[in-house]
Amino acid sequence: MSRTQVSRLRFLLLALLATPLVSQVATSRLEGVIEDPSGQLVPGARITARHTRTGLDTRVSSIDTGFYVFLSLAPGEYTVSVEAPGFRKAVLAGVVLNAAANVVQNARLELGPVTEAVTVVAKQTAVEGSDSQIGRTVALRDIDVLPQLDRFPVILAVFQPGVQINGGNLGESRINGTRRGANTVKLDGVDVTWPNAMSLGYAGLAANTDSTGEFRIITHGGKAEYGRSGGAQIEMITRSGANRWSGNAFNHHRNTVLNANDWFNNSSGVERPRLVHNVFGGSLGGPLRPGRTFLFGNYQGKRARGDVVRNRTVLTPSARAGHFRWRPPGGGPVQSFDIVGNDPRDRGIDPSIAELIRLLPEPNNFDTGDGLNTGGFRFNSPADEDRDQFTVRADHHLGSAVRLFFRLNWLDVDTIDALTGADAPFPGQRHGLANPGAWGYSAGSDWAFSPRMVNEPKFVTERPEKRLTPLESAQAIAESALHFE
DSSP states (O other): OOHHHHHHHHHHHHHHOOBOOSOOSSSEEEEEEEEOTTSOBOTTOEEEEEETTTOOEEEEEOOTTSEEEEEEEOSEEEEEEEEOTTBOEEEEEEEEEOTTOEEEOOEEOOBSOTTSEEEEEOOSSOBOTTOOOEEEEEOHHHHHHSOOGGGOGGGGGGGSTTEEOOTTOGGGOEETTOOTTOOEEEETTEEOOOTTOOSTTOOSSOOOTTTEEEEEEEEEOOOTTOOSOSSOEEEEEEOOOOSSOEEEEEEEEEOSTTOOOOHHHHHHTOOOOOEEEEEEEEEEEEEEETTTEEEEEEEEEEEEEEEEEEEEEEEOHHHHTTEEEEOOTTOOSOEEEETTTTOTTOOOSOHHHHHHHHTSOOOSBOSSSOSSSEEEEEEEEEOOEEEEEEEEEEEEESSSSEEEEEEEEEEEEEEEOTTTTOSOSSTTSOOOEEOOEEEEEEEEEEEEEETTEEEOOEEEEEETTSOOOHHHHHHHHHHHHHTOO
16 A cells, blocks of 8 residues: 555545534534423433435434434424424424534424424524533624625624724724734634734635625634634634525626815825725525535625825925024024035035935925925825635535535635835836735535534635635645645
8 A cells, every 4th residue: 555545544534533522613502401381301302403404314313311303413493393203293493503503402292193293493592501602603694794894794793792802993803902913713613813814804715795604703702612812713604505506696886976075185185095896796505416516616706996094204494405494492583404515525416316205295294394494295096906706615414424525715816005004105106016916725524423422524725825716726736625734
């Protein structure tokens, strides 16, 4: 056996090792007790949880104490049915399981033939009796209807208790007084945190509004599987295909027509900044094999042409000519010194320095500078951005106990780097550019061996160092799978 084959065999053996877990991070846990009309426990009851969007059934049985548990269920809405000999079938509709939630849902059966059914609508707010964490889930409906700047749903996390909101830039909000970058972000149970991006919930390749199914933010009391950082723990779930084909297309347009100019721009005689944004895209999802295999794809693009207002410090006309002026400490008239006129060698301003001075425009305001030798030059600096993002996810169910998924993300950005102040110092000069590009993929499974054992192996790779087309990304994925060691 070759070294490569040994390495692959070792990987497969590790993936098959099941670990006893109390709860999973990306998936949900549903548990409860089955009782008869007198409150006695009912063992051997058959409990079925049907996912509303996919129609997938997962089944377990209650044990001798009447207790049942689904260790690993995909987040979403479920219909839970309970059957036992001598009792009517009980149906609990609208059981909502959020990401990383531990939900308790008890059921009381009524005497009667099993062919009859009693349907009850579950409580809107599920009880999480085994979870002391403080947090909130932003579900699919919230993501679809609540406004989000640049269609980035994690920004909704600022409305949770414990968040100190930065009104000027919501992405710079803090959790419980910690640093801006002290948060951990997971996508489909895989850590996608970018430590060098000091922004709330920023995750590089993380999904946009249409490709995010839901997310959960935990601000206090994170459990043992967390602990990497002292801020928020954010769990994001990628949207998946449902049991029928559906899709959407959109274009969000903003322009300068109805914008008022900035007061300081008006005072300096500068026109209003540009603001022309187009955010567009679409999604498509559905079953490749109903009840078994589902596919979801999303594309979002952005074409932004806008300005940021800069006020740079420049030399006054007298300073450009070599006249340095100052106010005496004790008061009195302004003093000056002619640097050029008092040059003992009569050589004037050095040609290299004179060339640099000619690059500086004259002041159009004195909101900055000392008012004698320096003033301010206010202007609109371009901050254009082009962005393209793809997300593709496939889910396959081998049975009620085994689920497989594969997700591919691709991102390409071309922008003037105004965020870090690297745009042109003055009009007509060169801009600093930021051209981040990345692609990554994640694959894994949720495998419930027994009511006490579950295995969730996941594999992820993310490559921000090289920009690839979607086709090149797919080829790279195939090559990495063929040469995995």
